[in-house]
Amino acid sequence: MKKVFLFAKMFLINILLYSQTGELKITVVDEITQETLPFVSVTISNNSTISKSLQTNIDGVVVFKDLRKDTFEVKAIILGYNSRIVRGVFIEEKKTKFLEIKMKSDPNGIKEIVITNYCVPIVDADSKAQKTITRESYQSMAAKNPSNVVSQVVGVFQRDDNSSLSIKGGRSEPSTKVFIDGLRIIGGSGGYKQESEEYKSIIENDFQKVSRNPLSTFSIDVDRASYSNVRRIVNDGFLPPIDAVRIEEMINYFEYDYPTPVNEQPFSINMEYSICPWNIKNKLVLIGLQGKKIENEKLPANNLVFLIDVSGSMSSPDKLPLLKTALEMLIENLRPIDNVAIVVYAGAAGEILPSTSASKKNKILEAINNLNAGGSTAGGQGIELAYKIAKRNFINNGNNRVILATDGDFNVGVSSDEELIKLIEEKRNQDIFLSVLGFGTGNLKDSKMEQLANKGNGNYAYIDNLLEAKKVLVKEMGSTLFTIAKDVKIQVEFNPSIVKSYRLVGYENRKLNDEDFNDDTKDAGEIGAGHTVTALYEIVTTNEIENDNKVDSLKYQNQVATNYQNLNELLTIKFRYKEPIGKKSKLITQTLNNSMLTFENASENFKFSSMVAAFGQNLRVSKYKGNLSYKEIVQALKQSKGLDQEGYRAELIRLVETTEIIDKKTASSR
16 A cells, blocks of 8 residues: 555656646757758757757757756757857746747858857747637637637737737738638738749730731740649638739649640640630630650650759758759659759859769769758859750750759849840750749749740749659659740631630730741740640620720721631631751641530530639639639539549649638638
């Protein structure tokens, strides 16, 4: 009995001691970029015998639990940064102490130990202020909007006029993450902030009258970065900036079931004509191209030069660590005939791997694994060196390409964007192409990265997770790396007897002058092996009433556009393209008959692509978006998603559903 009593007593003492402990939550960040640093070795010790060591997680955070009331010293060490020691960190009972350690980059290794004393913050951000609202308490609330839910949490101040919330001292910036049913809803009292992200302004295409503008000319586009970037923002719980939404890139993110090309043509041409789903008074024309599919083993030899940004802004987990894993996946799928070189740029540019056969995978992977972020950005110098190496190892009739991987922060190097573009265009004419892979958040220079890829006869992809990396660099390696047709231009002539006006959906950054179509010196888009390209035109037919009062009637022009009365042809479409290393374009001409399908009888290609366009128009708050709701878009997507073996279309459906929730909650919290 005495032993049992002694055991119970010791058990109670241990419980009492345990309940009197505190914890220390440490976040380690780069001093310059403020990006979190994963895998930092952190050691805490006191004046007695306690000494514990842990590593920060992928988010740069480490938590030391069950600490007795005492004063501790904290030491942080990671290769590439000066060590940091913080003294005088006092742990209290039943409280969580928060500590941010800022580390200074040192590319040459650990040369200095920085010692500071702990400074008590003005606000004690104890984690006990966190609160979970249960489903039962949520159901009992009179008002179920996000502001009402968040206002129940400790540390939330609501103004008397109920106009805004302040969360733990946060104001307009997204400083606080709030989740409802797993969805991030509010950051501070504001919405998504671009920080230093840059997007090119898009002026939406308007309707053009056939009587005044019978021709529509544009360059094809196979970039897909906009969709994955929009997905990243929506998954963070925000509506994307309007200019981040490029509808043609959202449509072309998905593959379509077009027939493969026959004969010697590099792509097949497919057209369809039906009702416009977001405005049933109008019609919709689909133009779809299917690039020739080539097995990876049969692709020409690759001469690849990876130009990798290792500046300080690339240190966060969604940048350089994700990039390294993405490149490892690509390397595993290259062949012995392929060659790889690696150039890095930060404070200066340098070749860390000479052109090496992919048969030596271990050597290439070792070079990738040794990459570390730190320093400013000299993108221009890096590009010059990368092109020099690509030229030195040029493969005749091969795929000679520089692959730039960055968050887009070009702030040192070539003195101007004009010089950079001139360099890329010069190398493009020497058949060395440029592709761009974008990574990360908060610093994304989307507008510049898209422009560089366009001028370099390459493509631009944004990689937000490992699955996207696998999609771009493994599943679609052929289309990403190998061009089967370049400078592809489309010119559409509408039959004025049938079509009164038309509007190209998207492609605002790809429009060309009509005379550019026959000018072989004008740059245009490229199609990779297996790529599909889809474009949509919304049209108003001559039997529909349209507001013609925007422009006064012309005095000297014939008000009847033409005497051409062939009602069998809706339009004539012309394509120009060059061989990958060709200098003279080839012409293909095709007509679309005036034979309209009902929307129900239209193909899955037509239905699905039109719903992606409708979703994009809703995101852009387009004046032409019509009345198609998110629910109706989801329903139509479910009916037209087809086999969807990779699950990309199912993911889009979830994305639209998530956007609807965010849209409603954003509106209700205004």
